[in-house]
Amino acid sequence: MRETPLLSTLRELGANIGEFAGWLTAMDYGNPLDEHMAARTSVAVFDVSHMGRYVIRGENLFEFFQRLLAKDLKKFREGRMSGPALMLNERGGIKDDVMLYYISDDEWMAVVNAPNIESDREWMLRWAREWGYRISVEDVTLKTALIAVQGPEAPKVLRGLGIEGFEDLKILEFIRTPKVLDGKAILVSRSGWTGEEVRTHGFEIMADASLASKIFRKCVELGAKPAGLIARDSLRLEMGYVLIGEDISEDTNPIEARYWMGLSLKKDDFIGRDAVLRAYREGVRRFRYGLRLKKGERRIPRHGTKVLVDGVEVGEVTSGAYSPYLRRSIGMAYIKPEYAYVGFKASVEIRGRVLEAKILDFPLI
Amino acid sequence: MSEDSLVVKTKLGEYVIPKNLRYTKTDEWVRIEGNTVTFGITDYAQKKLKYVVNVELPDVGSQAKKGEALVTLESVKSVADAYSPVDGEVIEVNEELYDSPDLINKDPYGRGWLVKIRAESVNPEDFLSPEDYANLIKSKES
Numbered sequence: 001m002r003e004t005p006l007l008s009t010l011r012e013l014g015a016n017i018g019e020f021a022g023w024l025t026a027m028d029y030g031n032p033l034d035e036h037m038a039a040r041t042s043v044a045v046f047d048v049s050h051m052g053r054y055v056i057r058g059e060n061l062f063e064f065f066q067r068l069l070a071k072d073l074k075k076f077r078e079g080r081m082s083g084p085a086l087m088l089n090e091r092g093g094i095k096d097d098v099m100l101y102y103i104s105d106d107e108w109m110a111v112v113n114a115p116n117i118e119s120d121r122e123w124m125l126r127w128a129r130e131w132g133y134r135i136s137v138e139d140v141t142l143k144t145a146l147i148a149v150q151g152p153e154a155p156k157v158l159r160g161l162g163i164e165g166f167e168d169l170k171i172l173e174f175i176r177t178p179k180v181l182d183g184k185a186i187l188v189s190r191s192g193w194t195g196e197e198v199r200t201h202g203f204e205i206m207a208d209a210s211l212a213s214k215i216f217r218k219c220v221e222l223g224a225k226p227a228g229l230i231a232r233d234s235l236r237l238e239m240g241y242v243l244i245g246e247d248i249s250e251d252t253n254p255i256e257a258r259y260w261m262g263l264s265l266k267k268d269d270f271i272g273r274d275a276v277l278r279a280y281r282e283g284v285r286r287f288r289y290g291l292r293l294k295k296g297e298r299r300i301p302r303h304g305t306k307v308l309v310d311g312v313e314v315g316e317v318t319s320g321a322y323s324p325y326l327r328r329s330i331g332m333a334y335i336k337p338e339y340a341y342v343g344f345k346a347s348v349e350i351r352g353r354v355l356e357a358k359i360l361d362f363p364l365i
Numbered sequence: 366m367s368e369d370s371l372v373v374k375t376k377l378g379e380y381v382i383p384k385n386l387r388y389t390k391t392d393e394w395v396r397i398e399g400n401t402v403t404f405g406i407t408d409y410a411q412k413k414l415k416y417v418v419n420v421e422l423p424d425v426g427s428q429a430k431k432g433e434a435l436v437t438l439e440s441v442k443s444v445a446d447a448y449s450p451v452d453g454e455v456i457e458v459n460e461e462l463y464d465s466p467d468l469i470n471k472d473p474y475g476r477g478w479l480v481k482i483r484a485e486s487v488n489p490e491d492f493l494s495p496e497d498y499a500n501l502i503k504s505k506e507s
Contacts, residue, residue: 016412017377024377031467032416032441230415230441298419298466300439322418322441351437351444 004049005145005209011217013226021114021245023050026228031354033324034286035227036234039124040325041193043151045216045224046232048193052117053144054110056124061108065100067262068127068271070254072264073286078102081172081189084101086254086262087120092275093250096120097242097262101187108188109206110137113244117141127271144186145212149219150194150202150227150235160222161215166203181218183211194235195363234321237330240362245287246303247318256284256334286315287340290364291331291348291357298322299355301331301348307355308347314339317348322340323364330364331357371499374505375387380409382499383474387492390501394474395450395492400488402451405478406438406469409502415442417466422458422480428455429482436479438469447479450492457481 004010004025011017015026015132026047028035038044058064063321066073071085082100089095096116101109112120121137128135149157160279163178166188174189185207192202205215242248253276254263265280267273268280291301300320307315315335323330331348337355341359348357371382386394392410396403411417419439429435432448435455459478462468469477493501 016415018415027442028416030416030470033418163458234441298439300418300444302444 002142002162004052005138006047006049006213006216009213010226011048013217013220015226015228018229020050020229023114025050026226028228028230029226032230032234033322034229035225035231036324038179038225039150039227039231040234041152043149043153043157043224044227044231045157045219046148046150046227047145047216048148048204048232049141049212050114051114051146052114052120052139052141053146054121054306055113055138055139055140056110056135058128058133059106060133061106062137064128064131064133064135064195064266065108066122067131067269069098070263070270070272070276073100076100076102077172078104079176080317081174081191083172085349086259087123088254088270088272088276089250092253092272092279093249094244094252094257095123095261096244096248097259099191103176111146115245117210118136124151129218131166143209144206145209147205147207147212148194148202149205149217149224150190150192152201153223155221157186157219157222157224161218166190179312180205180207180211180240181214183207183214185211185215193232193241193323195237195239195365203336213263216342233319234323237319237321237332238323238325238363238365240332240364241331242288243319252263253279253284255279256286257288259336285336285339286334287337288318289318289333289335289340289342290360290362291333291346292326292360292364293329293331293348293355293357295328297355299350299353301333302351302359305331306349307333307335308349309339309341309344325365335359371495372500373499375484375503377506378412380407380412380444380502381474382407382495384495386474386495387489388495388498389448389450389492391448392445393450397487397489400484400487401456402449402453402482402484403478404447404480404482405473406447408473408496410445411470411473411477414438414445415440417469420462420466420479422460423455424463425455425458427455429480448478450483451484451487453482453484455480456483462478
């Protein structure tokens, strides 16, 4: 079992510790619904150090990743993040969605999902060898930490940390080696995974582990509510962001997942392209949509819960949560295309009870 | 608190076990007063379950059977049942939980109680002592 480098700090701040993807980290700090609301209405701080971090060096990084990933990187520039970029297998299935950071022409960083820290690196190196690119992928996950400051009052916290120039950051831009407190962080970006694009300001700070502990504590002192992975999960679900392993996997293609922002069908060549184009041309058997239960409903649809139309099974839930913002349960489900009646009140069956669930597109808020 | 309770510390957390209660292997606590048995879930159980958002309680007057699921607890992470510790009749349920299910997290041994049962018969020796329950948790998390 791995431990987030901030574990002792989180524990001192009252975290309930649990396991996620082989990591011990904060699940909540007593009330994940309050933590969720802090990210929507004030500011919350999350330790997301369980996500993998690589420093990637080499020549022709642009050309290499353009072939490896399904997203078109042609607008990718120094000081920018790529946005979620799909890494597919040859069958068009989703291996991971990764975030790249363009530091310089021959140095990028990547943030990858916790379950794939080893396998993504192997995949990158395998294709670099196969195609003859001289590229190194250094896993710096355990040496560094990643903190997400999310919510409309996040700028106040960043000012309190003494970070200069963050006000000018647009979404998915970052500042390299900013001064934070009495040290230098690796980078500060305008990003997150909570819906910062539409609702809030979100920033992420990557730093060495010891500085990150101080930063996390200071964020709390400055009024950010410490928040755990349970709140992060309900926040991302409101937005319709997918969780690898739950909502997408190597057996999911990006067309049925409707993962448009990580994919460019116009791009000439990338791994999995033929399979994705085939799915696109021939059509798919299911599509990913949101579900919203009736106001006040606290029974939560969960992975495997059936979606029904007129008593007939038409789909299956992959994630569910209680949304304190909407004061009801919500979910994400794959539904047969011929029954994807957006706006229609379908139902879900939870422990033998049939409950109304409206089929909706994302975001749900 | 520490005088009246045991505290088990593991790598994953700290769990309070009051000395004046008895326990089941399925993580319920039991308070026995004559033939009235009040039960709830332990601090360990609520911490594993996480923040509770929904509770389904039995009807007053219904029959409870020892070892059968009597209460369904739904948390932000999962769903779990609490099992009746005895045979008997449900004489009271904690209706406060309908509005505030998180009392189970905030005060598992107090305001987070679940159900009162008039037991047909009850023997404290049928349950785990606080010390035995503490050892059970340690063995689960070692």
